[in-house]
Amino acid sequence: MTFVNDHLQNFAYNNLPAFCVGLAPTYDAPSEGGAKLMRIPARKIRGHPDWALALLEAGLDAGIDFAYSYEIESWDEISVPLHFLMPDGDVPIVTVYTNCAAPPLPTPRRCREVGAFVGQFIRTRPGRERVALLGTGGLSHWVGTPETGRINPDFDQRVLDYVTRGDLEPLIRLTHDEIEREGGNGGQEIRNWIALLGAIPGWKGEVLAYEPVAEWITGCATVWVHP
Amino acid sequence: MIKTSYGLNKILTAIARQHLMKDGLTDAEMTGHELSDAERAALRSGDLGKLYELGANPYLIRRVFRRRFTI
Numbered sequence: 001m002t003f004v005n006d007h008l009q010n011f012a013y014n015n016l017p018a019f020c021v022g023l024a025p026t027y028d029a030p031s032e033g034g035a036k037l038m039r040i041p042a043r044k045i046r047g048h049p050d051w052a053l054a055l056l057e058a059g060l061d062a063g064i065d066f067a068y069s070y071e072i073e074s075w076d077e078i079s080v081p082l083h084f085l086m087p088d089g090d091v092p093i094v095t096v097y098t099n100c101a102a103p104p105l106p107t108p109r110r111c112r113e114v115g116a117f118v119g120q121f122i123r124t125r126p127g128r129e130r131v132a133l134l135g136t137g138g139l140s141h142w143v144g145t146p147e148t149g150r151i152n153p154d155f156d157q158r159v160l161d162y163v164t165r166g167d168l169e170p171l172i173r174l175t176h177d178e179i180e181r182e183g184g185n186g187g188q189e190i191r192n193w194i195a196l197l198g199a200i201p202g203w204k205g206e207v208l209a210y211e212p213v214a215e216w217i218t219g220c221a222t223v224w225v226h227p
Numbered sequence: 228m229i230k231t232s233y234g235l236n237k238i239l240t241a242i243a244r245q246h247l248m249k250d251g252l253t254d255a256e257m258t259g260h261e262l263s264d265a266e267r268a269a270l271r272s273g274d275l276g277k278l279y280e281l282g283a284n285p286y287l288i289r290r291v292f293r294r295r296f297t298i
Contacts, residue, residue: 103229144285149298
């Protein structure tokens, strides 16, 4: 179950869902073209349309008005983490795409609510399923703005401190403008982290790595969240 | 309030989806698009700051005018 975001490769300004469930049968992770850019092998990962459809329908019943898509062009948001986390590529994935790139964006508070719904959905599934949650995006980065290349390790550390404590309240109080100022337009992607943390209330993050990577113009962290 | 120009984002999306990178757009490429004079001038010269100020999405600016960025 992945909380990810589009970079306007799927959703353009004629139709921009706040939250979109992927019903695609497969995802490029990455595509042939993406493989050249990312320098990781091209491959396809299976989606899980039945699971995703159940999530979509349950969401609509519960007042979470997801959009949905049967065909998603996936980029690094899925390819890069799964290249490392799932080298065999043998587990089907479900995606929730949150609008983090084309403002106005859903609030961090709403992202937590959507995440909480997803968590509840998983816990009430029949049978014995093992579900891994993955959130990607952020931390601070400025992409295409006049401040392109800036990274703000102070902002990143603040976010990581909250995640380490499992303290979502300060994160959901962040406004769009605060995130934009301190974390850049790319920092808006912490919405995926917030949704993931919303799904597993009380769990805490363990920071495995953090590095402000100048070449990637991004503050990069890997966090394992567990009970 | 975020400033957004639908005209700028529409033409930049169309170019990005063709996987094209530009230093600036020609008048021919802008034909038929609803753009202000200031938007046309910024697209023509590939003025990154001006495009941002006029309401182009920065991810699209980055994709289309990638070569103009120093980092």
